[in-house]
Amino acid sequence: xxxxxxxxxxxxxxxxxxxxxxxxxxxxxxxxxxxxxxxxxxxxxxxxxxxxxxxxxxxxxxxxxxxxxxxxxxxxxxxxxxxxxxxxxxxxxxxxxxxxxxxxxxxxxxxxxxxxxxxxxxxxxxxxxxxxxxxxxxxxxxxxxxxxxxxxxxxxxxxxxxxxxxxxxxxxxxxxxxxxxxxxxxxxxxxxxxxxxxxxxxxxxxxxxxxxxxxxxxxxxxxxxxxxxxxxxxxxxxxxxxxxxxxxxxxxxxxxxxxxxxxxxxxxxxxxxxxxxxxxxxxxxxxxxxxxxxxxxxxxxxxxxxxxx
Amino acid sequence: xxxxxxxxxxxxxxxxxxxxxxxxxxxxxxxxxxxxxxxxxxxxxxxxxxxxxxxxxxxxxxxxxxxxxxxxxxxxxxxxxxxxxxxxxxxxxxxxxxxxxxxxxxxxxxxxxxxxxxxxxxxxxxxxxxxxxxxxxxxxxxxxxxxxxxxxxxxxxxxxxxxxxxxxxxxxxxxxxxxxxxxxxxxxxxxxxxxxxxxxxxxxxxxxxxxxxxxxxxxxxxxxxxxxxxxxxxxxxxxxxxxxxxxxxxxxxxxxxxxxxxxxxxxxxxxxxxxxxxxxxxxxxxxxxxxxxxxxxxxxxxxxxxxxxxxxxxxxxxxxxxxxxxxxxxxxxxxxxx
Amino acid sequence: xxxxxxxxxxxxxxxxxxxxxxxxxxxxxxxxxxxxxxxxxxxxxxxxxxxxxxxxxxxxxxxxxxxxxxxxxxxxxxxxxxxxxxxxxxxxxxxxxxxxxxxxxxxxxxxxxxxxxxxxxxxxxxxxxxxxxxxxxxxxxxxxxxxxxxxxxxxxxxxxxxxxxxxxxxxxxxxxxxxxxxxxxxxxxxxxxxxxxxxxxxxxxxxxxxxxxxxxxxxxxxxxxxxxxxxxxxxxxxxxxxxxxxxxxxxxxxxxxxxxxxxxxxxxxxxxxxxxxxxxxxxxxxxxxxxxxxxxxxxxxxxxxxxxxxxxxxxxxxxxxxxxxxxxxxxxxxxxxxxxxxxxxxxxxx
Ligand SMILES: Nc1ncnc2c1ncn2[C@@H]1O[C@H](COP(=O)(O)OP(=O)(O)OP(=O)(O)O)[C@@H](O)[C@H]1O
Ligand SMILES: [Mg+2]
Numbered sequence: 001x002x003x004x005x006x007x008x009x010x011x012x013x014x015x016x017x018x019x020x021x022x023x024x025x026x027x028x029x030x031x032x033x034x035x036x037x038x039x040x041x042x043x044x045x046x047x048x049x050x051x052x053x054x055x056x057x058x059x060x061x062x063x064x065x066x067x068x069x070x071x072x073x074x075x076x077x078x079x080x081x082x083x084x085x086x087x088x089x090x091x092x093x094x095x096x097x098x099x100x101x102x103x104x105x106x107x108x109x110x111x112x113x114x115x116x117x118x119x120x121x122x123x124x125x126x127x128x129x130x131x132x133x134x135x136x137x138x139x140x141x142x143x144x145x146x147x148x149x150x151x152x153x154x155x156x157x158x159x160x161x162x163x164x165x166x167x168x169x170x171x172x173x174x175x176x177x178x179x180x181x182x183x184x185x186x187x188x189x190x191x192x193x194x195x196x197x198x199x200x201x202x203x204x205x206x207x208x209x210x211x212x213x214x215x216x217x218x219x220x221x222x223x224x225x226x227x228x229x230x231x232x233x234x235x236x237x238x239x240x241x242x243x244x245x246x247x248x249x250x251x252x253x254x255x256x257x258x259x260x261x262x263x264x265x266x267x268x269x270x271x272x273x274x275x276x277x278x279x280x281x282x283x284x285x286x287x288x289x290x291x292x293x294x295x296x297x298x299x300x301x302x303x304x305x306x307x308x309x
Numbered sequence: 310x311x312x313x314x315x316x317x318x319x320x321x322x323x324x325x326x327x328x329x330x331x332x333x334x335x336x337x338x339x340x341x342x343x344x345x346x347x348x349x350x351x352x353x354x355x356x357x358x359x360x361x362x363x364x365x366x367x368x369x370x371x372x373x374x375x376x377x378x379x380x381x382x383x384x385x386x387x388x389x390x391x392x393x394x395x396x397x398x399x400x401x402x403x404x405x406x407x408x409x410x411x412x413x414x415x416x417x418x419x420x421x422x423x424x425x426x427x428x429x430x431x432x433x434x435x436x437x438x439x440x441x442x443x444x445x446x447x448x449x450x451x452x453x454x455x456x457x458x459x460x461x462x463x464x465x466x467x468x469x470x471x472x473x474x475x476x477x478x479x480x481x482x483x484x485x486x487x488x489x490x491x492x493x494x495x496x497x498x499x500x501x502x503x504x505x506x507x508x509x510x511x512x513x514x515x516x517x518x519x520x521x522x523x524x525x526x527x528x529x530x531x532x533x534x535x536x537x538x539x540x541x542x543x544x545x546x547x548x549x550x551x552x553x554x555x556x557x558x559x560x561x562x563x564x565x566x567x568x569x570x571x572x573x574x575x576x577x578x579x580x581x582x583x584x585x586x587x588x589x590x591x592x593x594x595x596x597x598x599x600x601x602x603x604x605x606x607x608x609x610x611x612x613x614x615x616x617x618x619x620x621x622x623x624x625x626x627x628x629x630x631x632x633x634x635x636x637x638x639x640x641x642x643x644x645x646x647x
Numbered sequence: 648x649x650x651x652x653x654x655x656x657x658x659x660x661x662x663x664x665x666x667x668x669x670x671x672x673x674x675x676x677x678x679x680x681x682x683x684x685x686x687x688x689x690x691x692x693x694x695x696x697x698x699x700x701x702x703x704x705x706x707x708x709x710x711x712x713x714x715x716x717x718x719x720x721x722x723x724x725x726x727x728x729x730x731x732x733x734x735x736x737x738x739x740x741x742x743x744x745x746x747x748x749x750x751x752x753x754x755x756x757x758x759x760x761x762x763x764x765x766x767x768x769x770x771x772x773x774x775x776x777x778x779x780x781x782x783x784x785x786x787x788x789x790x791x792x793x794x795x796x797x798x799x800x801x802x803x804x805x806x807x808x809x810x811x812x813x814x815x816x817x818x819x820x821x822x823x824x825x826x827x828x829x830x831x832x833x834x835x836x837x838x839x840x841x842x843x844x845x846x847x848x849x850x851x852x853x854x855x856x857x858x859x860x861x862x863x864x865x866x867x868x869x870x871x872x873x874x875x876x877x878x879x880x881x882x883x884x885x886x887x888x889x890x891x892x893x894x895x896x897x898x899x900x901x902x903x904x905x906x907x908x909x910x911x912x913x914x915x916x917x918x919x920x921x922x923x924x925x926x927x928x929x930x931x932x933x934x935x936x937x938x939x940x941x942x943x944x945x946x947x948x949x950x951x952x953x954x955x956x957x958x959x960x961x962x963x964x965x966x967x968x969x970x971x972x973x974x975x976x977x978x979x980x981x982x983x984x985x986x987x988x989x990x991x992x993x994x995x996x997x
């Protein structure tokens with residue numbers, strides 16, 4: 001098990017290294033830097049280029065960058081002069097993480113519930129409603145949901161703050177907007193799994209033992225159908241990261257998603273690179289954790305001692 | 310199990326032997342359907358999928374026909390007519406009569422009699438219906454082309470990895486792993502930073518990331534098919550790899566490919582909208598569903614209809630594609646979800 | 648040692664079961680009646696699709712959603728099981744009547760330790776503590792021959808072999824000491840030596856507890872080793888029933904003949920195995936006469952027109968075939984059946 005985790009960690013580092021390299025050279029290919037602004041005098045540009053080490057040969061810049069990355073330094077922002085990328089990220093990651101975790105929890109828990117109920121009442125109106133809800137949740141772009149929630153619940157009804165980050169109440173609408181996709185996906189996945197499980201032989205056996213419908217679900221069906229749901233946490237994390245790019249913008253939340261979009265519009269390459277690395281690290285990290293978790297909760301894998309990725 | 314006696318007296322005729330013909334027994338009563346006929350009839354039973362299909366045909370042809378029959382020039386600006394509400398001729402229905410908050414805005418802006426904007430106008434006084442039609446066309450165009458590319462790349466990649474197996478497969482798998490460790494929209498964004506923003510680059514950027522799922526599916530299935538007897542037979546008969554791929558593999562992969570394609574299209578529509586929405590997609594004044602949504606979002610609080618109309622179109626498009634994809638999957642593989 | 652008795656514990660009366668399908672109702676069980684006596688083993692044999700599983704599932708109330716019980720009663724403890732409420736049914740299942748299924752590989756919950764699974768019926772039907780239930784589980788697991796049962800309570804199903812799993816499934820079924828065990832092809836998925844062991848185990852359990860067993864199989868060879876009585880099913884009907892010797896040595900229905908001929912003996916080699924030609928009838932529209940007639944080399948006109956009633960052969964033996972009608976012609980028996988009848992006759996000569 002430990003050997004397996006170490007091997008996976010090794011791959012993770014290798015992947016991040018490749019991503020960093022790729023991003024670095026991609027940025028070098030880019031037309032224009034923020035210093036192309038005609039309003040800045042040429043000699044000033046030279047000073048700036050020196051300050052950011054852009055006058056060095058590319059391989060040396062690359063070396064410097066990679067050494068920095070290893071030490072957790074991702075250079076300085078072009079936009080916010082004097083601020084290091086790491087610092088910038090550290091001030092902004094809080095709201096993003098909070099939103100992400102809240103949305104993930106709500107999405108998976110409600111999704112599991114919805115999917116389970118739909119499966120238990122297969123082909124009933126509950127099932128139909130849940131299915132329609134799941135398909136709609138999958139089909140409305142999250143930024144549309146965000147905008148509509150904001151317009152309706154905040155602007156029209158004044159139930160929630162319209163925007164900005166002023167405490168828990170301002171996290172509710174963005175969380176809802178973000179949770180929609182994971183909720184829809186979990187519900188769908190859970191329903192399929194649970195329908196399969198409910199049709200399986202061991203459920204029939206459990207029924208023959210005298211379990212009532214609810215006991216069947218609570219003792220046998222739920223656990224067996226929830227285990228595979230763990231595997232979609234990875235893709236859901238991706239959804240959440242991307243969703244945060246727009247949702248944070250709609251609600252003007254000072255998180256990394258908003259920062260990423262802002263950096264794109266201002267060509268703030270160091271921040272873009274830093275955030276790309278961060279997103280990749282989070283994603284690979286989540287996938288690794290999910291795989292380990294899967295090995296822990298599924299006895300078939302746990303006891304055979306190895307996790308198949 | 311109580312023994313009974315026969316209900317009526319029986320004559321000797323009754324006990325004459327009959328010749329048996331067991332051959333006739335072997336014939337199966339119901340005519341057997343081929344796989345694709347079977348799938349088609351199952352699809353036809355799926356009302357939602359059917360409705361979705363016709364809805365897509367309708368939206369698609371409306372968007373296409375607007376090339377020649379547009380209600381107005383989508384790019385003509387009327388700075389005097391900005392943010393007009395919808396007006397449907399002389400129809401006096403709230404929201405569609407040209408009034409907002411009790412004021413006849415068409416009269417106030419001096420719109421000549423007989424000029425109507427069915428879905429109103431935007432912040433530059435452009436006809437929203439015309440822009441939505443163009444936007445839908447552009448979005449669909451991007452989505453279809455991007456999907457076509459990622460289908461080609463994905464199928465090719467998956468076939469090679471799966472068919473070759475061994476070392477080639479391992480390396481190709483690692484590559485996929487690395488690519489998918491970066492959220493694909495981030496890759497798209499980085500690509501867009503490198504290329505000049507525009508139609509071509511957005512198509513390429515979406516295509517370059519979308520193929521991974523297709524490649525995975527095709528590879529997995531090729532691996533399975535490879536060891537099946539009809540493929541082994543073809544191999545022992547000395548058919549070339551390319552012939553086997555075209556003659557035996559692709560037909561067997563077709564349902565997977567079709568279904569995955571149907572799932573890719575809505576996600577491509579979403580990507581385009583997303584990118585345009587955050588401002589790195591199509592440059593102004595090109596209309597696409599994404600740019601329309603972005604424009605609408607800016608004035609949402611004052612003129613919600615300018616967001617709602619394009620939002621309805623994109624939701625209906627994505628919904629219809631998703632439902633159709635679901636329907637196709639159920640039709641091809643009845644076990645998968647129902 | 649408990650001996651089989653003549654007092655019925657369960658009786659199925661005129662059971663009819665339909666399944667709703669797109670093509671119309673499938674008449675899966677068409678007027679089936681039989682009794683199960685205390686302490687005996689009744690084997691139900693028949694080809695695939697003859698309705699064996701549907702019959703026992705009706706007893707357990709485990710029919711698919713599209714099933715409809717059209718007619719009949721299933722009497723157990725002076726009450727009709729078919730009239731039970733869900734709650735009554737749950738109280739019965741796994742407690743008074745337990746079931747063993749065909750495939751041990753899929754019969755166990757893969758994510759629950761086996762100790763808990765075996766103890767589950769006790770926990771459901773009695774107020775016994777978890778600890779006591781587990782101790783009882785150890786006892787039954789040992790009884791069915793699981794080595795080191797106490798240490799293996801926390802193990803998961805995938806850590807056991809197929810034969811062991813079927814033993815666990817049996818342990819699960821007998822832990823509440825049910826009065827009736829329904830075994831639906833419990834040995835079909837196992838290899839021959841394990842089959843014999845499991846059958847031996849069931850016999851042993853029956854000898855000590857006096858449980859009645861309905862044993863379903865399509866393999867007559869297995870029947871000889873376990874059954875006291877046999878019912879032969881074809882196309883949703885019982886066509887012949889009798890004591891095991893009566894069925895084996897004095898069979899009357901041509902379908903039973905076919906089954907016996909299809910049974911591998913020491914003299915037939917496996918590659919020359921005889922099977923009954925033809926296929927069972929379409930149960931969407933069962934034929935008006937004897938359902939076996941189209942495959943029956945001895946079929947008569949009457950077989951096509953009217954369903955044969957049961958003709959008694961002995962107080963315990965009856966068969967539903969027109970061949971037993973007094974007016975029916977004598978037929979030349981297939982050699983294998985003639986040989987068996989000779990053995991039967993020889994027995995009475997003494
Ligand atoms: N849920 C169902 N829907 C429709 N028909 C069904 C259903 N369940 C069983 N049947 C039909 O009922 C008939 C009897 O099935 P059953 O499972 O009892 O056969 P069996 O004798 O147990 O066969 P096997 O030896 O294969 O287990 C078959 O013709 C089958 O097709
Ligand atoms: Mg059966």
